[in-house]
Amino acid sequence: MTPPPVLSLRGVERVYRSGDTEVRALNGVSVDIRRGEVVGILGPSGSGKSTLLLIAGLLEPPSAGEVMIDGRLVSRPGAQLDQLRRFRRRHIGFIFQKANLIPFLTAVENVALALEIDDVPAREARRYAAHLLAGLDLGHRLHNHPARLSGGEQQRVAVARALANEPSLMLADEPTAALDSVRGRQVLALFREIADLRQAAVAVVTHDQRALDLFDRTIVLTDGRLSEAAPEKPVVTN
Amino acid sequence: MNLAFKDIRFNLLRFLLTAVGVGFLMMSSMGMVGLYRGIVADALLVIERIGADLWIVQGGRQGPFSEGSAVSSTMDRRAEGLAGVAGTRRFVQFSQQFTAHGRQMRAAITGLDFPKDDGRWIPLIRGGPIANGHYEAVADAGIGLDIGDRIHLGQDDYTIVGLTRGMVDASGDGLLFVTINDAVAIAQRRTSEEVLLARRGAAPASANRSSVPQDSKISAVLVSLAPAADMEAVRRNVLAWGDANVLSKAEQRSLLLDQRLWRLRLQILAFTSVLLVVTGIVVSLIIYMLTMEKLHQIAMLKLIGADNSVIVGMIAQQAFLIGAAGLLSGLALSQAVFPFFPRRVLIEAPDVAALAAAVAVICGFASLLGISRALKVRAQDVLS
Incomplete structure (x- = not known):
């Protein structure tokens, strides 16, 4: 049986206006991403990949269309996204090209912060953060500040932070761009593992053609339109 | 997790230097008020x-x-x-x-x-x-x-x-x-x-x-x-x-x-007011610059779903900690330096309390500046 989509974009458009100029970044995009699925979002620069991620991540409202997450309509034109912070922190995990760790917090604190923000008691948050980091082979780096971690380690801490609240949707924007090919592939393999073990839906914006085999399918954006979508592989839920 | 304390501990030297800098301003303000008190006390002594x-x-x-x-x-x-x-x-x-x-x-x-x-x-x-x-x-x-x-x-x-x-x-x-x-x-x-x-x-x-x-x-x-x-x-x-x-x-x-002593009193009080205004501007700028430095981190906090209270708390606590540390270092400097001044500089508890209240107002104002800037940051700015 096909699981229901975690992320569902329906006819999403995004138009930016500057004076008389109008830029249509997304033009009627409809996408579903299901539990346990890792989807690659490809396309040239300016094709609307990052805009798609901002709208899916509830960071910008669409100009037209709807965004549903876990079966709930959460965003449409004019939506007050600032009021969706709680929803965002519980349902969506973000990973970016740069790890964007808080420099004055240690690795374990960076991860625990995401939990404490969600009202998890400090001690419990730290314990779970340490567990997550240990699971990503960072058990020996718990108390290091970001400046003392390598790029790959920082990105893994960012992954742990994104996972902390056990989101059903993970959105990654060029997560391997700052890493060498080996580290980059390790991170993408981590997403594969997250999708398989945690049954999260993972959308990865990437230019990295070497990692295509790790995706269940890819969608290609050109000039804000979905120009190509590889057929969905059957996803088996645990 | 107290983000303000964590940041201060991580950048301890910078915080201490800032506090000492503010402390010197506080010492100057305290010194002016103390000089005034000293002149009055000396005049009334006999x-x-x-x-x-x-x-x-x-x-x-x-x-x-x-x-x-x-x-x-x-x-x-x-x-x-x-x-x-x-x-x-x-x-x-x-x-x-x-x-x-x-x-x-x-x-x-x-x-x-x-x-x-x-x-x-x-x-x-x-x-x-x-x-x-x-x-x-x-x-x-x-x-x-x-x-x-x-x-x-x-x-x-x-x-x-x-x-x-x-x-x-x-x-x-x-x-x-x-x-x-x-x-x-x-x-x-x-x-x-x-x-x-x-x-x-x-x-x-x-x-x-x-x-x-x-x-x-x-x-x-x-x-x-x-x-x-x-x-x-x-x-x-x-x-x-x-x-x-x-x-x-x-x-x-x-x-x-x-x-x-009327003109002298007025002059000292006027100069003290100028010093307090300068202190206010400097402290406000320090807090504002500290906030500007953290805009990317503030955007990240918003992205991971932090409520505004977390961000407001971090900025306000840092502002008040800088104010408190500045006041304390100003007091310590006053105690160390003023005894060597040729005229009596009288630091009285009510004046210190009034200065602390002024510092609290200054820090509150500085926090508001920083907070108003921080609240304008959007979560998606983390991508910029």
Whole structure:
């Protein structure tokens, strides 16, 4: 049986206006991403990949269309996204090209912060953060500040932070761009593992053609339109 | 997790340097207020400590702390005869420059009406009070003299028998207490030129007078009232003499603060206000710059779903911690530095409390600046 989509974009458009100029970044995009699925979002620069991620991540409202997450309509034109912070922190995990760790917090604190923000008691948050980091082979780096971690380690801490609240949707924007090919592939393999073990839906914006085999399918954006979508592989839920 | 503390601990040196910088500003503000308090305290010192209920001064004048005053050298006996008067003392004070230990020194010679007043009200740090009617002195340590030192004043040598600390006149000159007869003798010293001019009859003063126009060197008579005395009745009686004016302790205080020191007080208070404004601007800029530095992290906090209260708390706590640390380091610096200043800088608890309140307002304002900027940051700015 096909699981229901975690992320569902329906006819999403995004138009930016500057004076008389109008830029249509997304033009009627409809996408579903299901539990346990890792989807690659490809396309040239300016094709609307990052805009798609901002709208899916509830960071910008669409100009037209709807965004549903876990079966709930959460965003449409004019939506007050600032009021969706709680929803965002519980349902969506973000990973970016740069790890964007808080420099004055240690690795374990960076991860625990995401939990404490969600009202998890400090001690419990730290314990779970340490567990997550240990699971990503960072058990020996718990108390290091970001400046003392390598790029790959920082990105893994960012992954742990994104996972902390056990989101059903993970959105990654060029997560391997700052890493060498080996580290980059390790991170993408981590997403594969997250999708398989945690049954999260993972959308990865990437230019990295070497990692295509790790995706269940890819969608290609050109000039804000979905120009190509590889057929969905059957996803088996645990 | 307290983000403000974590940030401070991570950037401890920067925080400490910032706090010390703010501390120096606080020290300057405290110093200005302290200088003002010190000048007021110094000016009022003799009035407060000498223990007189009324001051009888030259008629039509406002007393020795406002203008020249000379009363008859026997006016104390007249006053003693008034009903309600428990005791009287003659008072004289004038500035004198002299040489000791090979250098020029300056003191406010203050006469004690010995033996009625042997100066036991003067707080001594070493030595003892004046025990003989002549040629002994109690000096303030600020003059630069020590016990046993001999100094030449007028025509005579005086031995320092006791030392005080912080006993100065309104100009900040250390007090040098001698008996009133010695003080009059010192005041009547004339230069050879004066004597010569007096003999020739060319000088305005006669041969048996100094250049000071009054006959007497006594500036005022201090009156202590009996416990049940009617102060107003005593005042009326003195005014009835016609050649004397009478001032209460409160009037003397008011004369000093509201007339003689008024411009100085206003100037210091105005300068203190300017310093507080400068402190406010500097602290506000520091907090604002600290916030600007963290905009990317604030965007990240918003992205992971942090409520505004987390961001507001971080900025406000840092602002108040910088303010508190600045105030404390300012206090510590004041305690370390001000004792070496030539004039008394009096740091009083209510002034520190008022400064703390001003700092709180400044930090609150600075926080608002930082917070208003932080709240404009969008979560998606983390991508920029």
